[in-house]
Amino acid sequence: MAAYDGLFQTLGLSDWCDQNKTDGPMTMAELLAQSGKKSDDTASAEPATSFWDTPFPSLDELNQSCKSIARTRDMTSWVEELFLSVKDTLKFVLDPLTQPLSWALDGSLWLFQALPWFVMIPLLLLVVWAATRSWALIGFVAVSFLFLSFIDHYVPAIQTLSIIFVCTGFCVALGVPIGILMSRSNALQRFAIPVLDMLQTLPTFVYLIPLIFLFSVTESKLYGIAIILYAIVPVIRLTDLGIRLVDRDVIEAADAFGMSTRQKLFGVQIPLALPNIMAGVNQTIMMSLAMVVIASLVSAPGLGVLVLRGIRNLELGVGLVSGLCIVLLAIVLDRVTKASLSRINAAQQH
Amino acid sequence: MTNDPKVSIRGLYKIFGNDPQNALQHVYNGMGKTELLETHGHVLGLQDINVDMQPNEVTVIMGLSGSGKSTLIRHLNRLIEPTAGEVIVDGENVLDYDEAALRQLRQQKMSMVFQKFALLPHRTVLQNAGMSRIVRGEDEETANLAGQKWLDRVGLGGFEGQYPHQLSGGMQQRVGIARALASDSDIMLMDEAFSALDPLIRTDMQDLLLELQQDLHKTIVFITHDLDEALKLADHLVILKDGYVVQQGEPQDILLNPNDPYIEDFVSDINRARVLRVRSVMKPLNGADSFAGVVDANDNLEKLIELSGGDTTYAYKVQQDGQDVGILDMKDLVRALVPAHASESTVTR
Numbered sequence: 156m157a158a159y160d161g162l163f164q165t166l167g168l169s170d171w172c173d174q175n176k177t178d179g180p181m182t183m184a185e186l187l188a189q190s191g192k193k194s195d196d197t198a199s200a201e202p203a204t205s206f207w208d209t210p211f212p213s214l215d216e217l218n219q220s221c222k223s224i225a226r227t228r229d230m231t232s233w234v235e236e237l238f239l240s241v242k243d244t245l246k247f248v249l250d251p252l253t254q255p256l257s258w259a260l261d262g263s264l265w266l267f268q269a270l271p272w273f274v275m276i277p278l279l280l281l282v283v284w285a286a287t288r289s290w291a292l293i294g295f296v297a298v299s300f301l302f303l304s305f306i307d308h309y310v311p312a313i314q315t316l317s318i319i320f321v322c323t324g325f326c327v328a329l330g331v332p333i334g335i336l337m338s339r340s341n342a343l344q345r346f347a348i349p350v351l352d353m354l355q356t357l358p359t360f361v362y363l364i365p366l367i368f369l370f371s372v373t374e375s376k377l378y379g380i381a382i383i384l385y386a387i388v389p390v391i392r393l394t395d396l397g398i399r400l401v402d403r404d405v406i407e408a409a410d411a412f413g414m415s416t417r418q419k420l421f422g423v424q425i426p427l428a429l430p431n432i433m434a435g436v437n438q439t440i441m442m443s444l445a446m447v448v449i450a451s452l453v454s455a456p457g458l459g460v461l462v463l464r465g466i467r468n469l470e471l472g473v474g475l476v477s478g479l480c481i482v483l484l485a486i487v488l489d490r491v492t493k494a495s496l497s498r499i500n501a502a503q504q505h
Numbered sequence: 506m507t508n509d510p511k512v513s514i515r516g517l518y519k520i521f522g523n524d525p526q527n528a529l530q531h532v533y534n535g536m537g538k539t540e541l542l543e544t545h546g547h548v549l550g551l552q553d554i555n556v557d558m559q560p561n562e563v564t565v566i567m568g569l570s571g572s573g574k575s576t577l578i579r580h581l582n583r584l585i586e587p588t589a590g591e592v593i594v595d596g597e598n599v600l601d602y603d604e605a606a607l608r609q610l611r612q613q614k615m616s617m618v619f620q621k622f623a624l625l626p627h628r629t630v631l632q633n634a635g636m637s638r639i640v641r642g643e644d645e646e647t648a649n650l651a652g653q654k655w656l657d658r659v660g661l662g663g664f665e666g667q668y669p670h671q672l673s674g675g676m677q678q679r680v681g682i683a684r685a686l687a688s689d690s691d692i693m694l695m696d697e698a699f700s701a702l703d704p705l706i707r708t709d710m711q712d713l714l715l716e717l718q719q720d721l722h723k724t725i726v727f728i729t730h731d732l733d734e735a736l737k738l739a740d741h742l743v744i745l746k747d748g749y750v751v752q753q754g755e756p757q758d759i760l761l762n763p764n765d766p767y768i769e770d771f772v773s774d775i776n777r778a779r780v781l782r783v784r785s786v787m788k789p790l791n792g793a794d795s796f797a798g799v800v801d802a803n804d805n806l807e808k809l810i811e812l813s814g815g816d817t818t819y820a821y822k823v824q825q826d827g828q829d830v831g832i833l834d835m836k837d838l839v840r841a842l843v844p845a846h847a848s849e850s851t852v853t854r
C-alpha cells in the first residue's frame with residue numbers, strides 16, 4: 156500500500172497504471188541503500204500512513220502507486236543511453252582534433268625525462284632568469300629543485316612540471332584568442348560567461364566521467380583535456396577584461412591615426428592588456444597544478460600518483476612528503492610568474 | 506571667399522539614441538533639444554551645422570561644456586557617424602568613403618591632438634612621435650627620422666628614449682603635437698588640446714602653435730571653452746550652443762557685434778582693450794591729414810591708450826604693411842571698449 160494509491164483511484168487511472176508495468180532497475184532509494192553504509196532504511200519499506208509522513212510525490216513514489224510512471228532510475232538510464240548514442244559521433248570528431256594534445260604531452264614528458272638532471276635544472280634556472288632577472292628567485296628555485304632531487308622526488312616533480320607546461324601552453328594558445336573574441340562581441344560574452352562559470356564551479360570529478368567514456372584511460376589527452384577545461388577559464392576571463400579595460404582615449408587615438416583592426420589589436424590592445432593576461436596565466440598555472448593531482452586518478456603521471464598511493468595504501472609518510480613537494484612546486488611557479496608579471500607592470504606603468 | 510574651403514560642413518545633424526532617423530523628423534519639424542530628450546529619449550547632439558574652414562586658417566570652435574564641440578570635431582574624421590548632412594574635404598564627401606578610403610584620409614590628410622594626450626604608454630616618446638608613419642606602413646628608420654625632426658621642433662630633443670609617464674603634462678602634449686605634425690597632414694584637429702595644462706604652460710603652448718602655424722600653414726580646427734584662447738588663436742570663430750551655431754565669423758567682429766545674449770555673456774568678462782585691434786575700430790581714410798602719430802593696424806587698443814596718454818581728442822593714421830589703410834579716432838576707441846548689446850549691434854555696424 157503506497158502513499159499515492161488513493162490519488163490514482165479517485166482520478167480513475169488505475170487501469171492505465173496497471174496496463175504496462177515497468178520492472179526497470181532498482182529505485183534511487185534501493186541504490187542508495189545498497190551503496191550507503193547500511194543506513195537505517197527500514198522506514199522506506201513500510202509505507203507511510205500518518206499525514207506528517209506523506210512523502211514528496213517523486214517519480215519513485217508515484218511509481219509505487221502507478222506502475223506506468225517511470226522511475227528516477229529509468230531517467231538516469233535514459234541520460235546514459237543518450238550519451239552512449241552520441242558517444243561514437245563525438246569520439247569520431249574529437250579524437251583527431253585532440254590528438255595533438257596527446258602528442259605534445261607524451262613528447263614533452265619524454266623530453267623532460269630524457270634530459271639528465273644536470274642539464275634540466277640549469278635549463279630551468281635559465282628560464283627563470285629570462286622571465287624575472289632576479290637572483291634571489293634563481294637561488295630559491297635552485298634550492299627547491301636540489302631539495303626535490305635529494306629526496307628522490309625529482310622524476311615525479313619533473314613529470315608534473317612537464318604536464319603543466321604543455322597544458323598552460325594550450326590554455327594560452329586557445330584562451331587568449333577566445334578572450335579577444337569575447338571582448339569584441341557583447342553577445343558572445345553573454346553566452347560565454349555562464350559556460351566559464353560552469354567550468355569553474357563543476358566539481359572536477361564530474362567532467363572526468365564523460366571523458367572516461369570518450370577516451371581510453373591510457374591516452375594522455377584524457378587528463379590533458381580535463382586539466383585544460385578547468386584551467387583555461389582565468390586566461391579567457393582576464394584577456395576579455397584586460398582588452399575591455401584599455402583606455403578608450405588611446406583606442407580613439409589609434410582610430411584617429413587610421414590604424415587597422417589588426418594594428419590596433421597587436422600594437423595597442425594586447426600590449427596594454429598584457430598585465431591582465433599575465434595575471435590570468437598565473438592563475439591558470441596554479442589551477443593546472445591543482446588539477447594535475449586529481450588527474451592522476453586517470454593515469455596522469457607525476458607527484459599526484461604518490462599522493463594517491465598515500466591515500467590508497469594508507470602510506471601516510473609517502474602522501475605527506477609528496478604533498479609537501481607539490482606545495483613547493485606551487486610556490487616556485489607562483490613566485491616566478493608573479494615576478495615576471497611585475498616586470499611587465501613596471502615596464503608600462505602609466 | 507578667396508579660396509575654396511578646405512573643409513566644409515553642410516547641414517550636419519547628430520542625434521544619439523536608438524532610432525535617430527525617426528527623431529530626426531521631429532527635429533526637422535522644429536523640436537528642440539530639451540523637448541526631444543523628454544518626449545523621445547534621444548539626445549540632440551548637433552543640429553544644422555554649416556561651417557566652412559578655409560585652408561591655412563585656424564578655425565576655433567567654442568562653446569560651453571556639453572555644447573557638442575567634441576561631437577562636431579569627431580565628424581570630420583568620422584570617429585562619429587552623422588545622422589544627416591555632409592562633410593566635404595578637398596571637394597570629396599567623406600561620408601561616401603569606404604573603410605579603406607577612410608583609413609587613408611585619417612593616415613594622410615588629418616591628424617588629431619587630444620585633451621588627455623592619449624599617447625601609447627608602452628612606447629617611447631620617439632616611437633609615439635613616429636607612430637603615424639608606422640601606421641602608414643613606412644619603415645622604422647623613416648618614422649624615427651620624422652619623429653626626431655618634430656620632437657626637436659617642439660622643443661623635446663633629448664627626451665626620445667623616455668616613456669610618456671616620465672614626462673610632465675605639458676611635455677606629453679608636445680609629444681602629442683609632434684605626433685600629429687609628423688604625419689605631414691594638411692589638416693590638424695585639436696580637441697581641447699591645452700585644457701588640461703596649467704595657465705603658464707598653456708600660454709607657452711598657444712605661442713608654440715601660432716609659431717608653428719606661421720611656418721606650416723596648416724588647416725587647424727581647434728576646440729576650446731576658453732574665450733581668451735579662442736581670441737588669441739582664431740582666424741575664424743564658431744560659437745556653439747546646445748548643438749547649434751549661434752554665431753560665426755571674424756573674432757573681432759563677433760566681439761564688437763554679438764548677435765545673441767549668450768555671446769554677450771561670454772564676451773562681457775574679456776579685457777577688450779587687449780583683444781580688440783586697431784583695424785577693427787578704425788574708420789576709412791577721409792582726406793584729413795593732421796594726425797597725432799602713425800599706428801599699425803594690428804596693434805591692440807591697450808597700446809594706443811598708452812600711446813595717447815588717455816587723451817581722447819587725438820586721431821592716428823593707421824598703416825598696414827607700409828600702406829595707409831584708415832584713421833583711428835580715440836573717441837571710437839573708447840566707445841568700442843563698452844560691451845555692445847545684441848539689439849544695438851546692428852546700429853554700430
Ligand SMILES: Nc1ncnc2c1ncn2[C@@H]1O[C@H](COP(=O)(O)OP(=O)(O)OP(=O)(O)O)[C@@H](O)[C@H]1O
Binds near residue numbers: 549577
Ligand atoms: N555617445 C553619446 N550618447 C549619448 N549622448 C551623447 C554621446 N556623446 C555625446 N553626447 C551628448 O552630446 C552632447 C554634446 O557632447 P560633447 O561631448 O560633444 O560636448 P563638448 O562640447 O565636447 O563638452 P565638453 O566641453 O565637456 O567636452 C552632450 O549633451 C552629451 O550628453
Ligand SMILES: [Mg+2]
Binds near residue numbers: 574575576697
Ligand atoms: Mg569635449
